Amino acid sequence: MSWEEKLKEMLAPSALKWPYRVVQIKPNKKKDYEIYTLSGREEDIAANGSLFLALYDLQTRDKINFEEFWEEWEMGFPKLTERIETNYPTTSWRKPDSRPRYREWKDPSPGTTKNNYRVIEYWRDRSVESESIILAGNDTQLIGHIIQIEYEGSGQNIASVSGKNSKPPLKGWPAITLNFIQPNEEVRRKPNGSPRARVTGEKTIRCVNFTDDRQIVDLGLGAELIRSSNIRQWATRIQEQFSSPAYRWQKGRECLSYSGHIARLQGLEGYAFVRSAQQGKDLFTRLLKIFDFTPDRLGFRYSGNEAAEEAYPADPPNFQLLGKEWEAEAERAIAEVVFDNALLYLPKLRSPIPLVKGSKVVYEA
Numbered sequence: 539m540s541w542e543e544k545l546k547e548m549l550a551p552s553a554l555k556w557p558y559r560v561v562q563i564k565p566n567k568k569k570d571y572e573i574y575t576l577s578g579r580e581e582d583i584a585a586n587g588s589l590f591l592a593l594y595d596l597q598t599r600d601k602i603n604f605e606e607f608w609e610e611w612e613m614g615f616p617k618l619t620e621r622i623e624t625n626y627p628t629t630s631w632r633k634p635d636s637r638p639r640y641r642e643w644k645d646p647s648p649g650t651t652k653n654n655y656r657v658i659e660y661w662r663d664r665s666v667e668s669e670s671i672i673l674a675g676n677d678t679q680l681i682g683h684i685i686q687i688e689y690e691g692s693g694q695n696i697a698s699v700s701g702k703n704s705k706p707p708l709k710g711w712p713a714i715t716l717n718f719i720q721p722n723e724e725v726r727r728k729p730n731g732s733p734r735a736r737v738t739g740e741k742t743i744r745c746v747n748f749t750d751d752r753q754i755v756d757l758g759l760g761a762e763l764i765r766s767s768n769i770r771q772w773a774t775r776i777q778e779q780f781s782s783p784a785y786r787w788q789k790g791r792e793c794l795s796y797s798g799h800i801a802r803l804q805g806l807e808g809y810a811f812v813r814s815a816q817q818g819k820d821l822f823t824r825l826l827k828i829f830d831f832t833p834d835r836l837g838f839r840y841s842g843n844e845a846a847e848e849a850y851p852a853d854p855p856n857f858q859l860l861g862k863e864w865e866a867e868a869e870r871a872i873a874e875v876v877f878d879n880a881l882l883y884l885p886k887l888r889s890p891i892p893l894v895k896g897s898k899v900v901y902e903a
Contacts, residue, residue: 559583604656604677609860611684612637616864634869638684639664643672656680662687711805712745712764713883714772714828714893716780718787718875726873729853737873739787743825744805745772750884766903769882772828773893773901779824780877781897787812787821787877791850791870792842794818800834811870815840846870 560577576583610617614632643657657674660683661667673683718739725733748768749761779785790813797807806825812818818840823833843849854866881890882901892900 602678602681604680607677607681608640612639613859617860634867635665636663638662638688660684660687712748712750712885713742714745714776714880715740715742715883715890716776716825716880717878718785719878720873720875724874726852726871735867737789737871737875739789739810739875741808741810741821741825743828745829745882746803746805750886764884769891769893769901770899770903772882773880773899775828775830776880776894777897777899779827780880781894784897785824785877786874788817788874789813789870790872791846792818792840794822795839795841796822796833796837797839798834798837801837804829804831804834806831813872 559580560575561583563574563576564572565574566572576586578586612632614637638661640658640660643659655675656677657672658680659670660673661670663669671687673680675683718741720737722736725736727733745764747761748764749755750764751761752763754761755763787810789811792812792814793809794812794815794817795809801807804826806822810818810821812821815838819833819838822838826833850868850870852868852872854868856863857866858864878896879892880894882893883890894900
């Protein structure tokens with residue numbers, strides 16, 4: 539018998555005992571595990587209960603509720619970004635298929651004692667199931683961890699390179715990112731006549747067996763020190779494959795992926811939303827030509843949804859959230875995006891190195 543049950547039995551009102559009562563208080567209805575027990579005469583419970591709730595309010599006033607924070611964080615703080623000018627508009631910073639997510643680790647065993655900390659598994663990008671990290675602490679500490687991961691790149695030095703195009707074994711190598719954008723004149727309009735956000739695209743390929751760390755080279759760890767001549771050569775090949783003329787990536791609802799042991803050794807494991815398998819193969823083939831690689835034909839996988847128009851409507855209906863109606867952005871939009879620029883990310887540098895912009899090589903040694 540627990541001490542609470544013993545106390546209730548001992549102090550339960552009866553004809554032979556004082557009229558004591560035992561009550562349980564849950565001051566926060568969102569926290570089912572947080573329950574407190576008070577006992578005494580009714581007038582004492584009323585007085586002490588009021589004092590307890592006042593002290594509880596003072597003690598928790600400066601605390602942050604993780605669930606309340608998460609509702610806004612996951613969506614990109616839409617209540618704020620719709621009212622202010624920012625570099626992080628919701629439409630680009632929090633895309634539906636790449637929003638963060640978390641799963642709390644809880645011991646399902648009955649009678650488990652509640653800890654004063656929480657353990658969660660956190661995904662910075664929900665579309666990359668293999669890339670998660672374990673975080674622990676109270677609500678305030680968890681929020682601090684998550685914000686740090688967002689702006690420091692999950693502990694990696696290449697903070698601005700998305701992880702969705704590569705698996706963990708590829709991390710650490712320098713990376714080239716190609717950016718695509720939909721021309722203004724081709725932007726679709728919403729049913730109400732206003733223009734939609736411009737569709738964008740991004741593809742990343744790792745510079746495998748190259749490094750900007752001389753110590754790695756000196757230790758004979760299988761990497762060549764990156765040189766200006768290498769960068770110039772890569773920039774020239776990007777110009778040839780994507781700028782002459784400007785490459786148009788026809789994005790669609792189907793998915794063409796490229797993966798496997800050979801793909802990983804080539805620094806390119808990822809996927810692209812396309813309209814046909816051949817278009818996807820052409821995109822990956824051009825990326826591999828930057829390093830003079832030939833694609834592994836057995837590494838391609840092509841898939842699509844049987845009800846693509848229903849799964850990814852061109853004009854998705856608005857949705858209700860937090861007591862307000864929100865406008866949904868189309869997923870896997872059918873659009874052509876044109877090559878815009880290419881950047882090189884080196885682990886030792888905070889800022890990327892521009893390689894190509896439009897039709898010109900802009901790299902300066």
